[in-house]
Amino acid sequence: MSLGLPAHLAPLALGRSFSGGLHAVAATCLTASLLLVIVFQYADFNTVLWPAALALVPMGALLWFNDRARSAFSSASYLIVGGAGVYWFALTFYSQSHPIVVGDAFSLAGPKIALLMVGGSGTGLTMALTWTVAGYLVAEAASIGAIVQSGGRPEFDVLTFLSFFALVVVMVLVDMSRRIALRAQPRLHRAARDEQLDALRYRIEVKAAALMHDTVLSHLAALAESKTGGLNPLLQEQMERDLEILIGEEWLSEALPAIDSKTRADWQNSGLYAAIQESRALGLEIESTGDLAAVARLGRESSVALGLAVKQCLVNVLRHSGTTHAEVAIYGSETDVSVMVVDTGRGFSEGETGADRLGLRTSVRRRIEAIQGSVQVWSTPGRGTSIMIRIPTDAVAATSETA
Amino acid sequence: MTARERTRQQLDPAGTIGSRLIAVGAALAAFIYADVMTVRSGDQVAEPLFAVLALVALGFACIVVIVQTSPLRAPLSARVHAAVLIPALIAAGFSTAAGWGVDKYVRDDWPPISLGLLFLALVSYRPAREVVGAGIVSAILLGFLVLLQTPGFVTDAPPVAFVLQAVTPMLALCVGGATFSCIFVASLERWHRRASRATASLSRELRDGIARSVQQDRVTILNRDVVPFFSEVLTRGAIVEDDRDRARAIADSIRRVMVAEADRSWLETVIEHAGTDSIHGRDSSGLVQDEQRLASLMTTDQRTAVRALIVAMFDLPSFDPTSLGIVLSTRGHGSRGVFTARAGSADYSVRAALAPYLAVMRVVFSDLQVDISEPALAIRISY
Numbered sequence: 001m002s003l004g005l006p007a008h009l010a011p012l013a014l015g016r017s018f019s020g021g022l023h024a025v026a027a028t029c030l031t032a033s034l035l036l037v038i039v040f041q042y043a044d045f046n047t048v049l050w051p052a053a054l055a056l057v058p059m060g061a062l063l064w065f066n067d068r069a070r071s072a073f074s075s076a077s078y079l080i081v082g083g084a085g086v087y088w089f090a091l092t093f094y095s096q097s098h099p100i101v102v103g104d105a106f107s108l109a110g111p112k113i114a115l116l117m118v119g120g121s122g123t124g125l126t127m128a129l130t131w132t133v134a135g136y137l138v139a140e141a142a143s144i145g146a147i148v149q150s151g152g153r154p155e156f157d158v159l160t161f162l163s164f165f166a167l168v169v170v171m172v173l174v175d176m177s178r179r180i181a182l183r184a185q186p187r188l189h190r191a192a193r194d195e196q197l198d199a200l201r202y203r204i205e206v207k208a209a210a211l212m213h214d215t216v217l218s219h220l221a222a223l224a225e226s227k228t229g230g231l232n233p234l235l236q237e238q239m240e241r242d243l244e245i246l247i248g249e250e251w252l253s254e255a256l257p258a259i260d261s262k263t264r265a266d267w268q269n270s271g272l273y274a275a276i277q278e279s280r281a282l283g284l285e286i287e288s289t290g291d292l293a294a295v296a297r298l299g300r301e302s303s304v305a306l307g308l309a310v311k312q313c314l315v316n317v318l319r320h321s322g323t324t325h326a327e328v329a330i331y332g333s334e335t336d337v338s339v340m341v342v343d344t345g346r347g348f349s350e351g352e353t354g355a356d357r358l359g360l361r362t363s364v365r366r367r368i369e370a371i372q373g374s375v376q377v378w379s380t381p382g383r384g385t386s387i388m389i390r391i392p393t394d395a396v397a398a399t400s401e402t403a
Numbered sequence: 404m405t406a407r408e409r410t411r412q413q414l415d416p417a418g419t420i421g422s423r424l425i426a427v428g429a430a431l432a433a434f435i436y437a438d439v440m441t442v443r444s445g446d447q448v449a450e451p452l453f454a455v456l457a458l459v460a461l462g463f464a465c466i467v468v469i470v471q472t473s474p475l476r477a478p479l480s481a482r483v484h485a486a487v488l489i490p491a492l493i494a495a496g497f498s499t500a501a502g503w504g505v506d507k508y509v510r511d512d513w514p515p516i517s518l519g520l521l522f523l524a525l526v527s528y529r530p531a532r533e534v535v536g537a538g539i540v541s542a543i544l545l546g547f548l549v550l551l552q553t554p555g556f557v558t559d560a561p562p563v564a565f566v567l568q569a570v571t572p573m574l575a576l577c578v579g580g581a582t583f584s585c586i587f588v589a590s591l592e593r594w595h596r597r598a599s600r601a602t603a604s605l606s607r608e609l610r611d612g613i614a615r616s617v618q619q620d621r622v623t624i625l626n627r628d629v630v631p632f633f634s635e636v637l638t639r640g641a642i643v644e645d646d647r648d649r650a651r652a653i654a655d656s657i658r659r660v661m662v663a664e665a666d667r668s669w670l671e672t673v674i675e676h677a678g679t680d681s682i683h684g685r686d687s688s689g690l691v692q693d694e695q696r697l698a699s700l701m702t703t704d705q706r707t708a709v710r711a712l713i714v715a716m717f718d719l720p721s722f723d724p725t726s727l728g729i730v731l732s733t734r735g736h737g738s739r740g741v742f743t744a745r746a747g748s749a750d751y752s753v754r755a756a757l758a759p760y761l762a763v764m765r766v767v768f769s770d771l772q773v774d775i776s777e778p779a780l781a782i783r784i785s786y
Binding site for chain 2: 023027184190195
């Protein structure tokens with residue numbers, strides 16, 4: 001999904017990310033200052049610079065705390081400890097016999113800039129600016145205090161001021177950029193939701209159309225081909241069932257019936273459940289709906305065959321449909337169990353018989369026909385594919401009797 | 404389309420439009436800073452030609468940033484990142500060469516700050532890890548260039564101190580920017596995960612209602628013809644001459660309804676919904692030409708983007724809904740779509756109003772071309 005954060009989350013996320021960025025800058029400045037102290041101390045053992053390093057350690061610790069907590073308390077603590085740190089750091093360097101103060105290779109700005117990057121608590125531009133100004137003032141006051149105390153003459157710190165100025169500009173720009181982004185987000189979010197609902201409705205319609213095709217249309221066709229006279233008992237039974245199912249119940253309702261633990265255990269032991277789980281592991285999103293308890297009425301052999309057949313259907317969805325979403329819907333009646341595998345992917349035309357359709361023919365059709373079941377496929381290019389597998393519940397009994 | 408990279412631009416294209424302000428600002432600041440520092444420390448330039456070449460190379464890098472961060476050129480690729488980084492590093496090299504032997508102070512050399520600003524410009528467009536990697540490479544190179552110059556510096560200090568002074572600003576900007584984008588991308592991803600879970604549960608909740616309404620549609624057709632007919636035949640228990648024709652006629656009418664429904668694409672539905680007031684019940688099918696049913700090949704993301712764009716177009720005050728035309732056709736292995744309309748107002752206002760949606764489209768479609776020349780608007784997509 002290419003949607004940004006919704007309006008109520010965006011300021012918070014932006015504030016947190018921005019603070020994180022500032023704290024990373026501060027950490028870099030403190031680390032660099034620490035390295036500088038070490039380098040200068042190492043280069044000249046006559047000076048006493050190591051105490052400056054001691055100022056940086058608590059600053060780093062408070063920075064870490066402030067980054068985690070991001071509260072008014074943590075920010076204020078960082079400013080207080082940081083102010084003391086800057087003071088101590090400046091004092092250490094200025095009170096040497098040969099103060100290293102104007103050197104090109106060194107500046108006091110590191111810890112001071114780290115203090116600017118306090119980040120602060122809360123959201124919004126005003127809050128962020130207030131904390132930044134506070135950081136700047138504390139840093140300047142601490143360093144000027146230290147310089148004056150060590151007898152030096154305070155000078156305007158251009159580097160720290162430029163950093164302060166640049167930070168304020170960036171803050172204003174980030175705030176402006178957020179406002180620009182906010183304008184379009186609601187419509188994008190609404191579009192995403194509408195799309196989701198349309199896709200859902202479409203999937204249900206595909207299923208409804210396939211069911212209608214399977215039942216009413218084929219029985220109408222059978223009627224149209226019948227001879228005048230007595231009604232074929234099989235057709236009569238089917239027509240009765242049509243009326244019963246299509247008019248009598250909510251045949252598209254997806255609500256899962258409340259299932260007891262035995263049903264759940266039966267379902268989880270079924271070949272169909274295994275097929276769905278394995279296909280999910282391959283990256284397919286599968287929704288299983290309908291009468292899960294019906295699967296338990298199948299014999300072991302039928303259950304395994306059904307599982308393998310559905311697995312092949314789902315593999316086909318993954319390989320050929322161009323979508324990663326499929327639905328497995330289960331319908332149970334007294335005499336049979338029907339499983340429908342629906343995808344709204346690419347679809348194919350009847351004439352198209354690639355190698356993949358061989359899988360459909362052998363792995364699905366033959367396997368199901370072997371246990372007295374039937375397979376019907378509806379597919380239109382661009383409109384998705386529905387495969388209906390129907391297995392009589394007494395299939396195994398029938399085969400063992402004939403065997 | 405290749406897999407989405409973990410950049411803010413690719414995860415939140417509409418939100419990143421605003422970041423362009425920062426990118427352009429940072430690129431301009433990098434260039435202006437370099438110019439000012441070059442002029443200010445003119446006495447430390449031995450080879451003016453190299454100083455100019457350095458600015459030219461840096462200017463090139465800045466122009467690449469300004470041009471390539473345009474939402475209509477999204478996504479900004481690693482190649483573009485290289486096209487910024489390499490000229491910028493060359494610029495740093497020229498700058499060192501320009502001051503060779505006469506550079507007295509490391510603090511007034513512009514490359515660290517200018518490079519850091521360029522990294523800052525790119526943080527919303529490239530993965531944080533890549534930006535940090537580029538920062539480290541640049542730090543090593545800058546450090547090396549400074550080490551070469553240390554004998555000439557007037558201040559007496561350990562060489563490593565000069566290196567630290569030089570690379571710290573650049574690394575700070577680079578690391579800070581990368582951390583910002585890293586945390587932001589993580590919160591985007593977290594939200595996407597949560598949102599898709601929420602949508603899934605919303606779908607489950609609405610499912611029954613939708614199912615019932617779809618069933619209602621079907622049952623209406625069935626109740627009218629099939630139920631009385633089946634009941635009649637079943638009661639009679641026999642088929643008479645007339646039944647066969649009636650069965651055929653009913654089957655035909657059901658099939659016709661199904662075909663009509665199947666022929667309507669989601670795109671037509673979207674246009675109809677977007678323009679309920681403006682189209683006045685006109686048949687929206689004329690607006691969309693899609694004989695090969697290519698609209699259905701778009702992914703969910705692509706449909707979402709197109710949906711939002713269409714709604715936004717209908718909301719433009721000067722938009723003429725009857726002028727909208729969408730043609731989808733195959734091209735090579737993929738598909739191609741052309742949206743045309745009369746927008747009627749000034750280019751820039753149309754451009755500004757549609758920019759966020761076009762930015763999203765630019766990321767979800769493999770190709771997007773936009774041509775806005777008042778009053779016509781043409782958008783071409785490939786997928």
